[in-house]
Amino acid sequence: GEYKPSHRNRARRTRNREELEQEQGKATMAELELGGIMAARREEEFEEKNEKRPQLNNRTCGLQY
Secondary structure, X not given: OOOOOOHHHHHHHHHHHXXXXXXXXXXXXXXXXXXXXXXHHHHHHHHHHHHHOOOOOHHHHHHHO
């Protein structure tokens, strides 16, 4: 059958929603920082590839990813 959460669980869920959103906010901030680090590394890789293949510009390299 269908999954129907009990009223008790529903009440607990609404009570914890604010805490959950705060934790998700922290998580998304961490992910954004990590994403920025990954993007910086990727740009460094682009520069290395562009040195090896100078005929390709950043735009064409970016489309491959």
